[in-house]
Amino acid sequence: MAGLFGSSSTASQANTLGDLSKDVALNNPPSDSISDLSFSPQADYLAxxxxxxxxxxxxxxxxxxSEGKAQIAHEAxxxxxxxxxxxxxxVGAGADKAARxxxxxxxAVQQVAAHTQPIRCARFFNVPASGAQMLVTGSWDKTVKYxxxxxSTAVASLDVQDRVYTLDTKGPxxxxxTADRYIxxxxxxxxxxxxxTMQSPLKWQTRVVSCFGDSSGFAVGSIEGRCAIQYVEEKDASSNFSFKCHRDPPQNNITNVYSVNAISFHPQHGTFSTAGSDGTFHFWDGVAKHRLKGYPSVGGTIPATAFNKDGNIFAYAVSYDWSKGYANNTPQYPNKVMMHPVTPEECKPRPSVKKR
Incomplete structure (x- = not known):
């Protein structure tokens, strides 16, 4: 499956090369590295x-x-x-061990969650039975709390194997x-x-998980330039696969590989994006198992991405992701959020393929 998305055809590569020329920068972006992006499900507001x-x-x-409208202040x-x-x-969550x-x-801003270690992820979800809105948080204290x-106190807590690195939710x-590749x-x-509970289908540390729009499965990205598509139920297991991405062409038997930092699913088409430490993002059709578009380097690592509710704006952050340690975080490193206008041909599945 390794070469499935690749193509040696120059014509094919030209056809799939995306254009960044219409991308617009967010006004007054944060003053330090960006860790997460999230669009409102109701309007074009970006957190x-x-x-x-x-x-x-x-x-x-x-x-x-773009115009700044509000802020949540954390202590870390x-x-x-x-x-x-x-x-x-x-909701915001972070290294101050709190969600606000x-x-x-x-x-009005209020604290709504607390852990004994930094909170890596926070997501709202609707309780399946009642539809009531709740919050789930995942922390380096090796717990998931609801x-x-x-x-002011958690209604339930779940112990997991190790520090929570990433979580996502869609429907039920x-x-x-977590660390040690548990999913x-x-x-x-x-x-x-x-x-x-499973070990990641990828052999290296998990960076991101992202749920399909229909809740039937999820994508996993690792630090080693790979992405996996994984279905929840055994009956769909034949559709599971993984592929290489975010890596340089081999030179002298050496291949530079990069972390897959972000995976975002298109809200209408079920196609998805990957973005990584190589400073590129790509749009993929996971059902047809091919790349729809690949984009040139944006000039810095991409730590986070998000589609807006209509799928016609793709936001991506360009800022240091710490993939090369402290020494590479220079004052000259870019720190911005870009808005990429998405056209249907960039992210629609091929017509002959049934949609997820």
């Missing part, structure tokens, strides 16, 4: 979590303009941000990736049980 201890919320206008780097389903609230939520209607936003599906699949109808 940005960053190492300057803030989650900043921007309104994106039709012509690609913000590592994660997410929107409530009605688009009225944003802003109500955009009132501007929060009713009206209470929650996927949690836990949880059915939110039974949130304190593992529906399944």
């Amino acid at each position: 940005v979590a960053s190492w300057d201890n803030k989650v900043s919320i921007y309104q994106i206008t039709a012509n690609g303009g 780097p913000a590592l994660s941000c997410a929107w409530s389903s009605d688009g009225t609230k944003v 939520m802003i109500d955009l209607n009132s501007g 929060w009713d936003l009206r209470q 599906l929650l996927v949690v990736g 836990n699949i949880i059915n939110l109808n039974e949130p304190t049980k593992f529906y399944k």
